[in-house]
Amino acid sequence: MGVGWAGEQHAEAYAKLPGVELAGIAGLEEPVRTELAERLGVERHVATWEELFEDDSLDVVSVAVPTFLHAPITIAALERGLHVLCEKPIARTPDEAADMVAAAAKAGRVLDVAFNRRQRNDVQALRRFIENGRLGQPYCTKAWWLRRSGIPTMGSWFTGRETAGGGPLIDLGIHILDYALFLLGQPKVTTVSASTYDLLGTAGVGDDVSGKSGGGGGFDVEDLASAFMRLDDGGTLLLETSWATHRMSGMEYGITIYGTEGGAELRVDEQLDTGTLTLFTEVDGVPAVTEVEAEPGGGHDEVVAQFLDSVRAGSGGEGVAAAELARVVDACYRSAEARREVALS
Numbered sequence: 001m002g003v004g005w006a007g008e009q010h011a012e013a014y015a016k017l018p019g020v021e022l023a024g025i026a027g028l029e030e031p032v033r034t035e036l037a038e039r040l041g042v043e044r045h046v047a048t049w050e051e052l053f054e055d056d057s058l059d060v061v062s063v064a065v066p067t068f069l070h071a072p073i074t075i076a077a078l079e080r081g082l083h084v085l086c087e088k089p090i091a092r093t094p095d096e097a098a099d100m101v102a103a104a105a106k107a108g109r110v111l112d113v114a115f116n117r118r119q120r121n122d123v124q125a126l127r128r129f130i131e132n133g134r135l136g137q138p139y140c141t142k143a144w145w146l147r148r149s150g151i152p153t154m155g156s157w158f159t160g161r162e163t164a165g166g167g168p169l170i171d172l173g174i175h176i177l178d179y180a181l182f183l184l185g186q187p188k189v190t191t192v193s194a195s196t197y198d199l200l201g202t203a204g205v206g207d208d209v210s211g212k213s214g215g216g217g218g219f220d221v222e223d224l225a226s227a228f229m230r231l232d233d234g235g236t237l238l239l240e241t242s243w244a245t246h247r248m249s250g251m252e253y254g255i256t257i258y259g260t261e262g263g264a265e266l267r268v269d270e271q272l273d274t275g276t277l278t279l280f281t282e283v284d285g286v287p288a289v290t291e292v293e294a295e296p297g298g299g300h301d302e303v304v305a306q307f308l309d310s311v312r313a314g315s316g317g318e319g320v321a322a323a324e325l326a327r328v329v330d331a332c333y334r335s336a337e338a339r340r341e342v343a344l345s
């Protein structure tokens with residue numbers, strides 16, 4: 001459900017898979033909803049999620065709607081016996097996320113969360129390099145997702161704390177956290193020291209006019225965040241993310257990892273979806289630089305395919321891991337507010 005950018009990615013991914021019938025689509029916007037349904041050959045399309053759930057024959061549902069609706073819709077779906085693939089971030093707060101995880105456990109259904117950036121071929125290739133020891137022990141990591149002018153529609157649901165839970169930290173930072181911790185082998189974050197800023201957004205600077213839906217018309221979230229994290233493997237992760245900041249034009253995400261035997265840097269152009277992965281190693285004592293060619297790949301197609309694999313297996317999904325990321329993001333917001341380091345228990 002949801003017929004914005006994310007909902008369209010989900011619907012298209014299901015439509016490509018053999019043995020899957022797209023039984024219904026829900027979304028408030030017309031003619032967007034009808035056009036999507038007609039293009040994918042889906043007969044039933046309705047405005048609200050409540051109407052969608054009137055169909056008793058559903059087995060699974062994708063939740064790709066504003067974040068404040070993730071918990072109520074996901075819990076209602078799980079209570080109806082559906083398996084759920086929810087968009088990131090799992091929820092606005094750790095409490096909402098914990099309720100969703102508990103509802104999935106109680107219902108005995110899969111709760112998965114869409115971390116599509118992790119599915120990129122270059123990210124997967126870098127994970128294999130690290131697993132195979134090419135960087136030795138990674139100890140210092142910087143990860144970022146920076147936009148010069150990319151507030152997802154000033155005044156939409158994205159720019160309200162009540163509807164989104166926060167700004168770029170919870171929107172883009174959650175992707176960065178996910179792929180960084182995945183690449184590093186899932187160490188736990190033990191402490192965070194974060195700062196958030198809202199000077200450009202509150203001045204009306206940095207809109208990307210992308211046509212995001214809903215919202216109360218205001219801007220009461222951050223436009224830039226920086227967080228320093230200590231990890232339980234002894235390493236550190238520095239995370240930086242912006243919707244609006246005076247830097248070079250464009251939108252870019254990536255990661256730099258320094259290890260005892262080598263380093264790596266991945267840079268992805270958000271709009272072109274093209275990435276450059278570079279490894280810094282030594283060959284016979286001589287510094288070597290290797291550029292790795294990898295098609296973008298993965299994305300929501302892979303997320304949806306893996307979700308359905310979990311459903312068929314009767315277990316799996318990223319719900320529990322996503323709830324842990326929600327705790328880390330929440331600790332960052334608390335650290336920024338208190339202007340001090342916060343420990344995660």
Ligand SMILES: NC(=O)c1ccc[n+]([C@@H]2O[C@H](COP(=O)([O-])OP(=O)(O)OC[C@H]3O[C@@H](n4cnc5c(N)ncnc54)[C@H](O)[C@@H]3O)[C@@H](O)[C@H]2O)c1
Pocket residue numbers: 001002003004005006007026027028029047048049050063064065066067069087088089114115116171211212213214
């Ligand atoms: N994984 C990614 O790369 C990625 C990218 C963008 C957005 N997202 C996530 O996807 C979700 C949606 O974001 P978006 O950019 O598509 O937003 P959007 O504003 O473009 O679309 C939101 C959709 O939700 C629908 N909606 C709102 N209330 C509804 C209701 N009561 N019943 C049914 N549908 C309802 C709207 O009609 C709209 O179609 C968010 O959680 C966002 O964080 C993920």
